[in-house]
Amino acid sequence: MTTSSISIRPAVESDLSEIVRMLADDPLGSQRERSVDPLPNSYYAAFEAIQQDSNNELVVAEAKDGGIIAVLQLTFTPYITHQGGWRATIEAVRVDSQYRGSGLGRDLLTWAICRAQNHGCHLVQLTTDKERPKALKFYESLGFMASHEGMKLKLSEWPRNVT
């Protein structure tokens, strides 16, 4: 798909350092990523696992000059609920800081929603950190409803966090 001069395509391994750079360029991401050269092997292992799984797609947006300017991951999951309906989960959305507010995020999400629809999903879901109020408004403008609580349990702290 091409949005004016931008193309959206599956990520390849050589995109990985640019993807991690974008993930780390953010107040939350900077605390948990390691955008160093060479990248930690764990990033390559995860990339390979995503490639091997037909229900996972890592997608990038590429500028006219070939630079990687946005990323997201799409996961398709079959569930028994909703009469055996498939869902798509969108995660790890990041737009290069220079392109925020340009409409690129909207184009990328719209692409992902269409992809989910073509895959036969009845629902697209995502969670967004409550510390990102702008992101919440953005997803609401695309039609998402914050009908659920998004709950996380860090296994490094478990079972100390059980009450």
Add this chain to the structure above:
Amino acid sequence: MTTSSISIRPAVESDLSEIVRMLADDPLGSQRERSVDPLPNSYYAAFEAIQQDSNNELVVAEAKDGGIIAVLQLTFTPYITHQGGWRATIEAVRVDSQYRGSGLGRDLLTWAICRAQNHGCHLVQLTTDKERPKALKFYESLGFMASHEGMKLKLSEWPRNVT
């Protein structure tokens, strides 16, 4: 795993009608499931897709008499974020109405969290409908934090729901 007289095991196809019965026995589930005999084929297709996917596990709790009394689905997903960390997603949790408040839900969730830990996940996540305040408290007691908004977009309404 056995919790007193209850065993937790992977679901088999012959459990499906009991699983759907439990999913439908709930104010939200009754609106979206079809617990009829024979079950709609879409349930069997979803069961088969789950079985074929090594990153998806449908798990049931079985009482001593062989009855199916709880269900959940566990999905393992590799992500680039968190330095290439795997996550486990828990969905479609349901405990038979006769066993609610018995501690069975807690045993089943604890089993799933241990399973995620053994699988090398750094995080377990789930979303819970804001119309289920008791469920929120239950998950918090297990160590989950409602740090995120859980956003859903119904594709049957899209793009009419775009603003």
